[in-house]
Amino acid sequence: MPPPVPGAPGGGYGYPQGAGQPTVGPGYQAVLRFRAADGSEQQVIRRSAPGTPHPEWQILHELRAMNVPPQQVLELHTELESCELPGAYCARMIRESWPQARITSIAPYGRDHASRQQGMGQLLAHQGELHQVADGPARPGPVRAPLPHVQPAAPVGPEAVAQELAAVFGPGVFRFDQRAVSRQGVPEAVAVTLVWAGLPVGLGPFFWAQAQPGRPVPTLAELAQERGVQPAPDAGSYLVMGSDFGKAICVQYGTANIVAVPVEAGPGGTSVAPQFVNTGLPEFVRCLALLGRMWRLRYGLNQEQAGRWTVDFQAQLAALDGAALGSPENWWSVLLEQMWDGLL
Structure with missing residues (x-):
């Protein structure tokens, strides 16, 4: 059988695979208890599945659809500790949405690759x-x-980057006008990409553009001041492209790299080391177009089929920007890790 064409509809993901084939993990389950309007206790159970957000986000959307007031949420129990990672930032969402809920979990889930994998080992043993x-x-x-x-x-x-983006997101692309990008220090490649190609307005649960018609692209310092939080000393050296819900996605002055940085300063008003995303804005936009095109094909796949999808995705991602996967702590590497573990 010839190998599937990467990114083709279905991508050959439905074919049966032999033993030892690439397989994504089983993910985890989350159970939320809340008080219903009639005073009874109810629960919502969701679990990870390829092509869907983390279970905590699935539950949030479910509760909103049911019009459950946030203060009626009593308890959230997860098999895997809620994460502070791109693609989810579940712990932040929980703090903001259900601040009074009792939170429990079984397997810890760390901030670095080694401790995350340790947590996954505990999760699999528990399951x-x-x-x-x-x-x-x-x-x-x-x-x-x-x-x-x-x-x-x-x-x-x-022009080609613009076509790739428009083919995937259609009218859901925000293009910047010349005035918005003509502030001092904006690299030429950034200005040209923002005006010609633009950015996807939203690709949940991964990225949302800083899309405000008519306003100049803000620095991280300006965004922090707007939000009433203390900016880091180096916040003026980042130009904000959008958000991944946990951090601002920025162009770093000097390198023109795309990086993820917290909006607020670190402990004691210090600068926080940026997380590498892409070599430059054209690469970032092309990688988002790839993700937008392929993400919908992941939905509904079983673990082996999603394994094939992930093999295709990482190969195409590496071709677009090898540096994006250069370290296990890079932004795209962490998304890929969650895909392999069956969390996304």
Whole structure:
């Protein structure tokens, strides 16, 4: 059988796979208890599935659809500790949405790659024990395929980047006018990309553009002041493109790299080290177009099919910007890690 065409509809993900094939993990379950209008206690249970947000976000959307007031949320229990990572920032969402809820979890989930993988090991062990008690087959653990060595994709001009973005997001693209990008220090490649191609208004749960018609692209210092939080000393050296819900996605002056940085200063008013996202804005926009095109194809896949999808996605991502996956703590690497573990 010839290998599937990367990114083609269906992508060959439905074909049965042999043993040891790339497989995404089983993810985790979340249970939320709330007080209903009649005074009774009710619960909502959601679990991870390929192509869907983390269970905590699924529950938030469910509660909103049911018009449950946030103060009626009593307790949230998750098999995996709620994360502080791009693609989710569940812990932040919970603090902001249900500040009074009692929060419990089974497996810890750390801030760095090693401790996150340790937590995943504990989660899989816990799930294995549950299945033994239930006398049923456990869902398979992740079988992660290594990053491939790929030929870098040829760089393309702003018109081609614009076409890639429009093909995926259609009218959901925000293009900046010349005035908005003509502030001092904006790199030429950034200005051209924002005017010609623009940014996707929203690609949940990953990215939302800083889309305010007619206003100049703000620095991180300006955004912090607007929000009434203390900016870090270096906040003036970042130009804000948008948000991943936890951090601002910015162009870093000097390097023109795309990085993720907290809006507020660190402890004691210090600067926080930026998290690398992409080499530059054209690469970031092309990677978002790739994610937007492929994300909808992940929905409804089983663990093995989602494994094939993830192999295709990481190969195309590496071709667009190899540096994006250069460290396990990079923004795109952390998204990919969650995909392999079955959390997204």
